[in-house]
Amino acid sequence: MINRKEMKSLAKTQIKGRIGMLFLCQFIISLIISASSTFIVGVLLVPSFSISTILIYLALTKNISPSVNDIWKGFNVFGKAVWLNIITGFFVFLWSLLFMVPGIVKTFAYSMAPYILAENSDMTAREALAKSKRLTDGHKGELFVLSWSFIGWYLLIPLTLGLIMIWLVPYVNATSANFYLAMKEQKRD
Secondary structure, eight states, rough: OOHHHHHHHHHHHHHHTTTTHHHHHHHHHHHHHHOSSHHHHHHHHHHHHHHHHHHHHHHHHTOOOOOGGGGGGGGGGGHHHHHHHHHHHHHHHHHHHTOHHHHHHHHHHTHHHHHHHHHHHTSSSHHHHHHHHHTTTTTTHHHHHHTTTHHHHHHHHHTTTTTTTHHHHHHHHHHHHHHHHHHHHHHHO
């Protein structure tokens, strides 16, 4: 079992003093995606920017500070990132047809595939998906609880007119990166 509170505490330490650059990176990504007003362009850009974001937070876990140039790193696996996004959405949709619960379970089962692809650019999207299923085996419930553990923070978004997002997005992303690494470490044992 992975200690959720420990992962969150570690994330707070990792983002401390780096919020400005993390916010700037996310802000630029958001601007680019918003400026690409067509659905197709968005579908093509979001997966690579997601990989870039993951790479930024994985580096942060190694005490490497982010820079604005890091937002482009996910484009090294552009085609694989887009394909991973497509097949993940397709499989989650198919599982959701059985009822909502299998779709939710598969969402968590596939949730680490972008992290795996980010760290293993030589992998195919299908291999990353399969590895994510193995990695999350025994941890899907923990991932569910982790995602819901931020609900109080999300409720503060409207109360702060969205300003809390400057801190919350890095906090959630750093916690997720730490949780991924902890799962990976446990599977190594």
